[in-house]
Amino acid sequence: MNLGKENAVNNILVTYSTRAGSTAEIAAAIGQTLAQRGYTVDVLPVKKQPNPSDYDAVILGSPIRMGSWLPEVIGFVKENRALLEQIPVAAFTVHMLNGGDDEQSRANRQAYLNAVREWITPAEEAFFLGKMELAKLSFLDRFISNAMKAKDENLRDWNAVHAFAESVFARVETQ
Numbered sequence: 001m002n003l004g005k006e007n008a009v010n011n012i013l014v015t016y017s018t019r020a021g022s023t024a025e026i027a028a029a030i031g032q033t034l035a036q037r038g039y040t041v042d043v044l045p046v047k048k049q050p051n052p053s054d055y056d057a058v059i060l061g062s063p064i065r066m067g068s069w070l071p072e073v074i075g076f077v078k079e080n081r082a083l084l085e086q087i088p089v090a091a092f093t094v095h096m097l098n099g100g101d102d103e104q105s106r107a108n109r110q111a112y113l114n115a116v117r118e119w120i121t122p123a124e125e126a127f128f129l130g131k132m133e134l135a136k137l138s139f140l141d142r143f144i145s146n147a148m149k150a151k152d153e154n155l156r157d158w159n160a161v162h163a164f165a166e167s168v169f170a171r172v173e174t175q
Contacts, residue, residue: 009056009088009169014043016061017070019141022131023063023094026161030059030092033165046076052083057090057169060116063130064095065141068115077119090124090168091116096155099129126164129155 012034016027024045031043044050052058060077062069077084091113098108109127116122 009039011040011055012042012057012059012169013050013052013055014041014059014061015046015050015073015076016043017046017063017073019063019065019070020131022156023061025131026092026094026128026156027059027061029158029161030061030165030168033162034168037166046073049076052080052087055087057088058084059090059092059168060122061092061094064093064097064112067112069093069112074115074119077116081119084120088169089120089122090126091122092126092128092164094128094130096130099127099155124164124168126160126168128161128164129157131156 012031014027014031014034016023018024018027027043031041034041042050042055046060060073062073068074093109093112095109095112098105112127113122113125
């Protein structure tokens with residue numbers, strides 16, 4: 001996407017959904033790093049229905065439940081497709097599985113964004129391992145997690161999160 005200097009990226013929305021808070025914490029870290037890069041940044045949950053037309057770029061984030069992004073984030077993308085197609089968009093996914101370098105893990109990570117790609121094509125994508133706190137999950141999510149023998153653990157790589165935030169939209173800035 002060629003924005004030119006008159007349409008430079010200055011104001012970025014980081015919007016996300018979360019179930020237990022891990023994705024919100026990652027979104028906040030991305031927002032903080034972007035602010036340190038000199039951007040004006042709003043980090044808002046998608047449930048607050050932020051207006052993408054108020055921003056020069058958008059970063060979308062969601063955890064994975066049942067193999068897909070959360071429905072409210074997909075709904076936000078659908079509802080705002082026309083606006084999101086006019087500005088740079090990046091996406092990050094937070095999950096506890098498929099963190100390996102093997103072919104199956106890579107294929108599974110790519111599939112997580114299929115529902116988003118039906119509506120828009122993110123310019124950049126990132127995949128982060130998350131944090132599992134069973135006590136913060138809803139009864140149903142905790143039941144499913146227990147059935148899958150999940151345990152409390154924190155697999156987040158803050159260096160990877162900050163590296164993404166340091167580099168996201170860098171190509172747009174240089175065009």
